[in-house]
Amino acid sequence: MKDFLDILHHEFELPLSNPVLVFALILLIILVSPIALKRLNIPGIIVLIISGIVIGPYGFGILEQSSAIDLFSTIGLLYIMFIAGLELDMNQFKANKNKSFLFGFFTFIMPLAIGFPVCFYLLGFDFNASFLTASMFATHTLLTYPIVSKMKVSKNEAVAITVGGTILTDTAVLIILAVIMGNHEGTLNMAFWQRLIISLSIFSAIIFLVVPRIAKWFFTQMENEKHSHYIFVLSVVFIAAFMAELAGVEPIIGAFLAGLGLNRLIPHSSALMNRIEFIGNSLFIPFFLISVGMLVDVSVIFSGPMALIVAATLSVVALFGKWLAAFFTQLVFKYSGSQRKVIFGLSSGHAAATLAVIIVGFNAGIIEENILNGTIILILVTSIVATLATERAAKKMAEEARELSAVDVKNSEAYKSESILLPIANIRNFDKLLEFAILIKDKSSPNPISILSVVPNNEEAEVNIARATEKLEDFVKQASAAETNVNILAAVDHNVAAGIARKSKEIIADLIILGWPTQKGLMDKLIGKKMERIISATSKTSFVTYFDRPLATHKRIFIIAPPLAEKENGFDLWIRKIDLLAKELSVSVLVNCTSETASEIKKKIRELKSDSPFEYRKFSAWEDFLILGKDMLEDDIVVLVSARKGSISFQSVLPTIPAKLEKYFFDKSRIIIYP
Template identity: 55%
Template structure:
């Protein structure tokens, strides 16, 4: 019996492993432990996973062998890498510096190929196709060191912006060259090949940029509640794009990259959907691909003789040197400092995702040999370490030179920002949380405070328990986008008093409210709840009506009445509008007067914003109905109002939620009240009146019996 047990165990653990459950468990343990263990010696996680693949692969301990399951997961991971690369590109930054990005993209594409080709052709003596493929691999780069510049506060430095823009151009150009090389390797590089490639590529681009975004926008709008369906839809688009690319004679990785660019605008970087995409990719698919790359590597080739080591060192030196030359030419062209040149070099010298994609395709098509594959792994290891060290050193010099992103007092507020979200109606809770997620500062470590106020009556204790139970669903929803929330329920005689007190307790910088419902007769005469909240708080307040997906908007229309720029909280509110614009990748059409236009233009320059803002001059602010001419069907409306008594307040702002709701009933809209100086709120016993009581009663009666012309 003991022998049977021993034989059973021996068979179960016989290498290479054949039990799919055991194989999957082993890979999950590697994905879990390798980054943790290698973090101690400062080796990037990507290298740790590749090294793990080397150890367990056929050329290491032979625990795993390449089979159809491994190949499937590996292919999914490769497509995922390219998809996320296209999805995470900041299109606003690219538009802002597109001319300089184009020139840098040309330098960082052409120079590595110009240096790499003669090295591969004449020094390493590879054939023409292999030399072109290896040198084009030198041209790619992955922004491994971007978190470094972000942590030093220089992410908006122009040198950083053009490097990001250049990534789009050089990676796209390399992927197209890859398609041509594959065609040439199969003996298809004739006139028919070029005609077929041109036509099929045009049709492919039309489908991806003309049809897919429209279908995606329709799907996100019609299937709004089914969050799981959104992820499955996106994944389907990725694999459909990869298949269409293959039909067009291109590599499937080009399809995945283009799918990321096509859906870029429809998936905000801070959204729950983006979090799901990155989470599943980073947890399973991408690590699987990196491990499978390591399984191909044969370390013994490096030990067989000097040839393999010579190839690895030559590839690494050529890759690093060519990227340095490209950064140097960029410095000369734009007059950058030595520190900025070093930042460009650090960001663009790391080879990882795109490099692996190109080399794997070349290896599978027998264009390059094992020596180049192994040499590329060494190249990735060395360049990732060099890029991280160079970027950190250069970032310190840029900061010392005074080129750090300007941090105004308002931005200091943003770093410690506290947002509060009073919930009265659970039906609009998800929309408000999504909106809060998009506008919240990424620098703030504080959670969003979700508040519900329970009336202080004989049922207060029971209602409080029910409110806390309802808030649990809010916290569960927020966890989907990894947005930390702090839920709290409180008792107060008056809802406005409860919100005001809670806002002071947490030091709220912004309060997000749902759009007010239609008031009853008594509320019309003595003052509505939202008006009471406005009177009793000083902080910036955002009144939101969001009943359509935010990603379906083509632009933000911002109404800035005269003297809005003089309000205390103007900068903070503008930061939120610009952040929303960047998340949705849409321009801002600002309707204002000439003075406000100058103030906004200065604000954009001062904060180095990449948002595209267009201006329309308007001077008739007493007739709010005249603003309708600036609004199109797919616009998100943001109106910058003011509390009564503030410098930009106008009589036409009385009852403005009702007026906007009548004119823009079918639109998503946000009514913003900037922060005011403390001490202007009413006494807690003066809820009823903000003006003489007779004026308030008269206006209430007028609201009941007449219809506002607006």
């Protein structure tokens, strides 16, 4: 018994050293603390930081800084930056890149301009210390990005320019750090600048030119090895972070650029994206927030009046500089109050780059202990202020977005309760069909995606239904990984087309997505029946699809629309779906149509307030359809907007074009739309 008590005492001796116990304690904090304090309306981020203070070496000393905690903290920080780059709407970023540059300039120059005279004249620091401390004010860490992501406002323009500005200002500050260190050590010469420029150029080329090509090849060759996709992505993040260090900048820059490099290859509604966010938000990011708290030494406040004065001054200057940058950004771009607050909230948190700057400066003897202690307090203060500001602003923005969408819903009840039907033809290629349906599904609709299997009405009907249901279980898991509900349906009917038509009416389907016939000859048998019968048996908008590669590896949507396509009832629906697909894949859209149709599409895109890059080319030579081949790219998704017989936009040449698509463009992904 005594031996057991000795072992127990040793294991629980503070600070805890057993790695299993340490990990269990941190997991318990991540699980319990946000739940316990939720009723007090304290944001989870603040709870985790405070928890880190309590258990850290400057609190009750339950845990000490160790290599294991540093490792998980680094992973969490890199994860935040990676997700920020990955979730950035590239179409929106391209459309607003000048705004990101201007905000990056504001949020860099204003804190620097205010901070330097305060440090140099008011606090009496020397030039190097003043300039280094002032540059620290210009940095910010996207501590509160998980809040805007959780609130579903991460694609708001204000968020996009803040994230874009982050990389600009942090890169500039970290380059300033390298310059000051070079000046301090006497190595600031032409060779220093040449080495820095060359290394950063090589690193950028690898991230934006080499990595996307490797990722595209990997996702294509290992398409069915879904578990390996996440490991590949994680490997890219850490290799990029290490390469950034070799290039002379902080690893967080590499992680962010890795997110940008992989952005287009990981759709926002995909299962892979869901896995990345789930693991990061559940484990790595909370670990980082706890580790930030462990750095905070509250006792420095009571170590003397100078420490308190420095801490208060640094905190006020840092927050005021960021608020001023957000205020001027609001004035220039005419943003709302909630957008200004979310910009301030996202950009006012200091942690990663701030610590990097100050600790490097302290170790080099450029800054004194009071600045180091004041910076630790600044991290705590700005983390709390940033969290509260972001939480309130994101809630307000989410409410505003819901009010706007509510107006749209009133105008279109069918869109609110959108229902998609997927009749199954060939289970071998069905995973791409389901992935396509997940990407274009209206996320606000509570209805699941319905997968339909039509079986012959004979003595084996019940057995066939059971077999079909069993085969579809894997696809239910695939949809679940992307947080999409799937409903498996079965219809017993002698006529497949009639069974699909009847079931589409029963579930009030808005859209039917069909796989391309796998047998020779276009519009041949689908589950033993003619595709034409399915199209003619229902008036629902139908997509007939074929994808020869993973959806995320495409680079453009190439649309061919007939004259008067805008007069069809399903015009609004397919425009919404193409726009949504373009956003998910971060690709451009080229529309070949008449000027009248182009005008109506432009109008619809304005109504959707979409940033998707649509281009238009005039086309009317339908008898010479193949001429369009010279404008198609290898990675295009070719979309033919067709029409049913007797409809407004129908013309005699339309039924012959699908055969031409299959014969001459067999190596391209293609969609035929029947409004």
